[in-house]
Amino acid sequence: MQALRTAATGMAAQQLNVEVISNNIANMNTVGFKKQRAEFQDLLYQTLERAGAQSSDQGNIVPTGVQVGGGVKAGSVYRITEQGTMTATGNKLDIAISGRGYFQVLMPAGETAYTRAGNLSTNDQGQLVTEDGYLIQPAITIPGDATDISISKSGQVQAIRAGQTSPEVIGNIELATFVNEGGLDAIGDNLLLETAASGAATTGTPGNDGIGTLSQGYTEASNVDAVSEITALIVAQRAYEMNSKVITSADEMLRTASNIRS
Numbered sequence: 001m002q003a004l005r006t007a008a009t010g011m012a013a014q015q016l017n018v019e020v021i022s023n024n025i026a027n028m029n030t031v032g033f034k035k036q037r038a039e040f041q042d043l044l045y046q047t048l049e050r051a052g053a054q055s056s057d058q059g060n061i062v063p064t065g066v067q068v069g070g071g072v073k074a075g076s077v078y079r080i081t082e083q084g085t086m087t088a089t090g091n092k093l094d095i096a097i098s099g100r101g102y103f104q105v106l107m108p109a110g111e112t113a114y115t116r117a118g119n120l121s122t123n124d125q126g127q128l129v130t131e132d133g134y135l136i137q138p139a140i141t142i143p144g145d146a147t148d149i150s151i152s153k154s155g156q157v158q159a160i161r162a163g164q165t166s167p168e169v170i171g172n173i174e175l176a177t178f179v180n181e182g183g184l185d186a187i188g189d190n191l192l193l194e195t196a197a198s199g200a201a202t203t204g205t206p207g208n209d210g211i212g213t214l215s216q217g218y219t220e221a222s223n224v225d226a227v228s229e230i231t232a233l234i235v236a237q238r239a240y241e242m243n244s245k246v247i248t249s250a251d252e253m254l255r256t257a258s259n260i261r262s
Helices: 002-026 226-258
Strands: 034-041 046-047 068-069 071-080 086-088 095-098 104-107 112-115 135-138 146-151 157-162 168-172 176-177 185-188 192-193 202-204 213-216 218-220
Touching: 002 226, 071 112, 071 202, 086 095, 086 112, 095 104
Parallel strands: 095 218
Antiparallel strands: 034 071, 046 068, 086 218, 095 213, 104 112, 104 135, 104 176, 112 192, 146 157, 157 168, 176 202, 185 192
């Protein structure tokens, strides 16, 4: 019975849906996290009678035909890049991006990763790094005798050294943008990698050419909304239960058919 296989694909699809939702909920407090959504597609159809076929010698046309669907499959799991809420931290090395753009991160293997998580700090050499110690690109080194740090909306980093009154420019933060942000490859640790689907990174100064601006002393919160996620979870759970009931009903129908006596 086709209904058994069809319902099984529905259960598998809703299992994936629940896994995506659970990952969103688990990352509600992850800095710069972007929620995801699962999208589904119907499977191939079995055509029992084709629409438009002639049903008689007089040229009568079948108006709709008979097609039976084979179930559902996962089409994609896409990332929703809408802005998260700005959260004040009081840490002068925390930076939030308002608008489009990603911080550039130098990985140990030499490749460049990208992140929206701006909870930054300095390493033992005074270099600006992520919470895992990866260097922000272009590299910025904060002097050891700096008494104050200022980061402008356009990414200019200034430091006031001990014994000085005027600030000194020590670097500029650049952001990267992509034609298709949903095509970036998430590798964990709040990091994303460029892919053929995302297109090549375009770097520039914050505030120019559609690139977002920076806010010092803030981080961007996750854009996960608890109410919508719980609602989606309930819908997925009910859909899973209904597919399981289809399997139960199909099994009972098969049992009834097998018990028929001539």
